[in-house]
Amino acid sequence: MSKPSIEKGVNFIKGQIDAPVASFFSSCIHCGLCAEACLFYTETGDPKQTPINKVEPMRRVWEQEFTVLGKLKSMVGLGKPVDEKVFSEWETLVYDGCSLCGRCSLVCPVGNDISGMIRKIREGFSAAGHAPEGLISATQRAVEIGSPMGVKLPAVKAQIRHLQADTGLSVPLDQQGAEYMVLLSSMEIMNFPEYLEAIARIMKQAGKSWTISSTAFEATNSGIQIGVSDLAKVIVERVVDAAEALGVKTVISPECGHAYTAIRWDGPNLIGRPYKFEVKHILEVLDELTVAGLIQTEGMETAKLTYHDPCQIARKGGIVEAPRRLLNQVASNFIEMSEPGVMNWCCSGGGGVSANERADEIKLTAFRRKKSQLDELKVETLVTACANCRLTLEEGLEANGMDIPVVGLTEMVAEHLVEDGTQKESAS
Amino acid sequence: MELNELLIWARGPAFNIALAIFVFGMLLRLFEILSLGRKEDLSAARGSGVAGGLRTILSRSLPRQTLFSREPLRIINGYLLHIGLFVVIFLYRPHIELFERLFGVSWMGLPTGVVDAVTAVTILSLFVALLIRIYNPVLRFISTPGDYLIWLVTLLPLVSGYMAYNHLLLGYTLMLTLHILSVELLLIVAPFTKLTHMFSFVLARWYQGYLAGRRGVES
Amino acid sequence: MSREIGNNPLDNGTFADHLEQNGVSRRGFLKFCTSMAAALALPAGSAEVMAEALAAAKRPTVIWLSFQECTGCTESITRSHTPTIENLIFDYISLDYHHTLQVAAGLQAEEARDQAMKAAYGKYLLIVDGAIPIKDGGIYSTIAGRTNLSMLEEAAAGAAALISVGTCAAYGGLPMAHPNPTGAVPVTDIVKDKPVMNIPGCPPIGLVMTSAIAHFLTFGRLPEMDQLGRPKAFYGDSIHDRCYRRPFYDRGLFAKAFDDEGARKGWCLYELGCKGPTTHNACATMKWNDGTSFPIESGHPCLGCSEPNFWDAGGFYEALSVPQSRMGETILKAGAVGVGVGAVAAALNQRNKAATVAAQETMTVDALKKES
């Protein structure tokens, strides 16, 4: 295995260039509007953070490798270099300055998917040895241990035991033929155990068979965030193998947005074939169960609360209405943030930014966007549906001395779940 | 060379050359783009890619609210510029004559006076665009010499056409000649600059819209 | 109306005498001078100066040479229905040589020319219509065995000034049109050391010519000219600028066929090929046939006949904005080349990319780390 090199980096960038990328670069008229959509620009005011600038090295490779004019330019020495200096300079823009939120892609007047290109260019940067330390070690843990945070099966088992002891709920492990296979993100295992409890209660109430796989419980995919498809494939294959071995009908992605993108949209393309099962986000499942009348809720949160749309769930995942239906069922004072839904502003920690300690500072600067959105609303609770958003938001709020609890939507639904046992209680 | 000879050359051989380069160049660019291909998306579709692609080709012409509130001037100016160019190029009778000759179809034009006024507005919008490019920090940073070049080659036909019609500075014949030559310059330059966006934007919007359409997301 | 050149009864009188003999009153003459001064755009007060100078003017010697031409110019200039003062000017000048109009023929005619040239050497006005072929020594047009070229060179040497009448003499016109088999050139290509005024048009308007002669008679020199050697007073504006159909052009109302609704309503003829916008002439103001009409008024687009190369400027019925090239053919050819070269470029791109992807090693965790 050869060491990272600039040559490798350029080659990996080259390999990522396809017709869409070529059409994007051919079309960009440098209007600069994408900058206005990107929180890393709006909050820093640094023109370098203009989204399309973040993929400039890729543009150079495209021009020099795949256009006649660019080849001519290179021949007469007019081509711009893509060298060590360029990789060093762009590294922080490509990783620290982009949460792959996809907001820029939605405003570009010519229709450029800039966010998609940033995802692609990371392939080259990682091959060139210019991926951030934090992401490299997270990826290493994900590949070698099975989870980016280094969570191992015993930790999951311990959590399951706690849960069973505390609530008497059962969490089936490796149950063949279950309808659902539930995935978790390490953050949920480590920081938000409420999630697993919520799932267990909801599934029980809905009367659905479900399971957790002992070989593939982790959903997040650092391979996608760092931009190494080969490793992302290794991570995703575990889930696919487990799900197909267990013969489940549906795999449920946890609240984590990037996990959803990885397993739902990227996975089949990484392994090179369609799945033999369906993938749904937990919010989609909750919505379905509710609509089917399999679960009901009772009581209302009265606190003034708002919902933060995780980019990968709403903008890139298309799940916009489900969370609102669910929220309105359990909260009486739900108000929308400015620019809700598809155009919501990123929490600032997506796309590997939160796993990259070097980006902590810029992440907090970018968080100011969310802060000002929240300042406008003066809510008592912030609801979201992504463990990574949740962590980032909590950190940001704390750093800004704001005392707003952040709650996962699934747990909130579970809290208001009408359970056979409790229903009787409340009825009597 | 006599002025009229220059006009004859501009209307004849020069136009041929420019048109040939334009057609050749644009096709070359199209091949360059399409040859890079696109992997089939294997994920289970939630919506229709084709519908999404087609929708985005149209819908991207409207600005997002979030952007409009942040950059109203840039967006309105962009509209003025593009609508202006459309009117001037496609709704001026003498130009329609040209297209009729080329494609065999004709359509209604606008009164010449209206086109004249629109031309003035379009020229203004180009200057506003230039000022924004120079004074906005983002634009100043990302702009390349090519961006200024396409600004110029877009401006020249407008200004020369306007001046010819209004008998400014030079005689009509000379101005008309310069107008035609400047259009030829535009045709020659277009395939090799960002002016390719006049066609490739359809591809770009299609690709992004297709991706989004499959995912069942807005774009 | 016929004119007998060289037999003028007033050989030695002044122009005033000539007018008197033809029953023109002093008042009528003054009126004429006023309008002539206006036509020539002379400053206020010039009418009196002109009247005085003209009245006293002696009959000048004029030699008219016709080369590669169609006689349309002569026709145009001599055409008149009433004996106006303009015509009287024309009558008055001593057309000592004009082989269409003169009575004399053959040797006699050539002698008349020689004599006139000798008698008025350095003072006569030389009028030329028709282009001059110079290819192969100019043998494609000869008069009495002499080439037009040598005749012009000789006559020009003794002329005070020259007037090129008609587009052929002025700019080469039809004889010079592509592919110009006789190597025709305009007068100015041959005569470089004498003042030459061009009165282009195919044919030109008679009055323009008369006015120019009146100016020459009055001031002893040619009127002010533009870059193309045309009297500014008559060629300063384009037809389009003076066209009475202009309001339709501005409103975007165009006739699209010679017999359509627009044509009947008198709409602009641009789309029927009108070259008015690039044509400088006085047709729209002075009109033809004693001010009766001009082509556009009678429903026909301007051909641009007073401009150089008008024969080569594309179809008369093609709008000015339509390129005179075979666009369809160009697009097909360029398109074919584009597809060909594009296919090659595409194949190269595909190979380039495929080779790159094939050469990529599978990434591992170790491959991410610079040092390990």
Ligand code: SF4
């Ligand atoms: S994807 Fe989001 S964070 Fe990244 S450049 Fe675009 S707008 Fe900025």
Ligand code: SF4
């Ligand atoms: S918004 Fe689109 S066209 Fe404008 S600079 Fe960004 S990528 Fe280019």
Ligand code: SF4
């Ligand atoms: S008819 Fe000819 S000269 Fe008259 S306005 Fe139309 S284009 Fe101009």
